Amino acid sequence: MEGQGVVMVGGGGHALVCIEVLRELGCHVVACLSDDPEAAPPGLDVPIAGGSRDIARLLADAGTHCFVAVGDNRSRARLTALVVAAGGTLVPAVSANAVVSPTATIGPGALVMPGAVVNAWATVGAGAIVNTRASIDHECSVGDWSHVGPGATLAGNVTVGEGALVGVGVSVIPGRMIGAWSTVGAGAAVVRDVEPSTVVAGVPATVGYAGSGTRK
Incomplete structure (x- = not known):
């Protein structure tokens, strides 16, 4: 480039x-x-x-x-x-100060910010954002147009659906699925799957209200 x-x-x-x-x-x-x-x-x-x-x-x-x-x-x-x-x-825009596995896939238009980690065989979709110091572990799938916020941590085999927002400092245990256009509030701990177009927050993350999956 x-x-x-x-x-x-x-x-x-x-x-x-x-x-x-x-x-x-x-x-x-x-x-x-x-x-x-x-x-x-x-x-x-x-x-x-x-x-x-x-x-x-x-x-x-x-x-x-x-x-x-x-x-x-x-x-x-x-x-x-x-x-x-x-x-x-x-x-794509992948910071020179990010750590990206050679087996990871970064989609067109995706952003990987400084301090982020994208580990082995993970996939970051088109137009997705992996923000500052976010950690995407092995075999995760970060969907198109989704956003993994600063300091968020996805353990192995997590799926983030299209357009979903994973807020600042969120933690997600292995194997969980975050549905398309859902929102996970800052600091939440996701221990169960999140349904599409749903807002969850808290420790553990629980349903708040049906939402749009967008951020103002």
């Missing part, structure tokens, strides 16, 4: 960390696209060149390599679909 130009979709705080990871890898982030440019953080040093309606135009002008840097899982999935429809190529 050295020297590769990348168009970034997203211009908020999450984009700041994605830019740094891509620069670690030698990429040049040529521009950001944001539907809310007024909310751009002060540290954003990449020009905002339009919004999501401009994806096709910017990819045509600046090259087809793209990274979607949006924290909300459903929004990331929706914007990625626009990138693919416009002929974009999703690049």
